[in-house]
Amino acid sequence: MQDEDRVFELINVSKSYGSTVVLKNVNLKVNQGDFISIRGKSGVGKTSLFRIMGLLELPTDGSLRLFGKDAAEMEEDEKASLRLRQLGLVFQFFNLLPSLTVAENVELPMALAGVKKLERRERVFELLRYFDLEGLAERFPESLSGGERQRVAVMRALVNRPRVLLADEPTSSLDDENSALLLGLLERVCREEKVAVVMTTTDLYENFPVCDDYFLKNGQLLRLNYK
Numbered sequence: 227m228q229d230e231d232r233v234f235e236l237i238n239v240s241k242s243y244g245s246t247v248v249l250k251n252v253n254l255k256v257n258q259g260d261f262i263s264i265r266g267k268s269g270v271g272k273t274s275l276f277r278i279m280g281l282l283e284l285p286t287d288g289s290l291r292l293f294g295k296d297a298a299e300m301e302e303d304e305k306a307s308l309r310l311r312q313l314g315l316v317f318q319f320f321n322l323l324p325s326l327t328v329a330e331n332v333e334l335p336m337a338l339a340g341v342k343k344l345e346r347r348e349r350v351f352e353l354l355r356y357f358d359l360e361g362l363a364e365r366f367p368e369s370l371s372g373g374e375r376q377r378v379a380v381m382r383a384l385v386n387r388p389r390v391l392l393a394d395e396p397t398s399s400l401d402d403e404n405s406a407l408l409l410g411l412l413e414r415v416c417r418e419e420k421v422a423v424v425m426t427t428t429d430l431y432e433n434f435p436v437c438d439d440y441f442l443k444n445g446q447l448l449r450l451n452y453k
């Protein structure tokens with residue numbers, strides 16, 4: 227694997243909140259085009275790891291490198307710019323803006339990145355078609371089902387064509403059919419656009435054939451399968 231394909235490198239990452247140790251010496255390498263699942267029960271530290279990888283928090287110990295650069299050496303505006311353009315985040319509880327329509331929610335990161343209106347609209351409708359949600363463009367988040375909200379949150383994370391997508395429990399509020407649909411879409415983005423996808427899940431047993439599976443327990447991250 228060439229170094230330029232390396233997205234994340236976590237080296238002995240530990241995280242504590244006061245005296246509560248959540249992550250202990252976590253090591254993980256993620257390359258362009260990888261699809262990684264991090265499985266673990268509620269409360270084991272999945273969101274903590276997601277927030278560290280999403281540059282929203284620093285580890286208590288150890289280091290996180292993103293595109294070869296140590297997160298501890300990045301300024302806040304550099305992190306914000308990476309989150310806007312290179313690192314798409316899908317939060318566990320969606321974080322859609324209630325006063326904006328679906329199309330406006332998806333478009334927002336492009337507007338923040340200074341992309342012109344026409345190009346924004348084209349990209350938003352391209353994604354709506356890709357995710358089969360064209361009919362929802364003018365609806366507001368509160369009128370959407372959980373599965374639809376989940377797909378809107380994924381579209382918003384992808385709109386600026388990031389190199390990495392981090393998704394915290396993207397299937398937790400979905401039934402089996404919608405879970406399979408969303409995973410299929412993530413897999414397609416990973417395969418067709420070489421986006422590195424890292425998702426967390428509390429589903430310990432479901433077989434995701436395309437994923438490299440990791441398991442988080444007692445603060446430690448263990449690799450489950452080798453391809």
Ligand SMILES: Nc1ncnc2c1ncn2[C@@H]1O[C@H](COP(=O)(O)OP(=O)(O)OP(=O)(O)O)[C@@H](O)[C@H]1O
Nearest residue numbers: 243246248266267268269270271272273274275428
């Ligand atoms: N800001 C914080 N301050 C104190 N404790 C925290 C904080 N954030 C998380 N924790 C604790 O760290 C542990 C891991 O939390 P985290 O949210 O990472 O778990 P999780 O695996 O995402 O759980 P879930 O599947 O329920 O979302 C929990 O015991 C939680 O209470």
Ligand SMILES: [Mg+2]
Nearest residue numbers: 272273318394
């Ligand atoms: Mg969580």
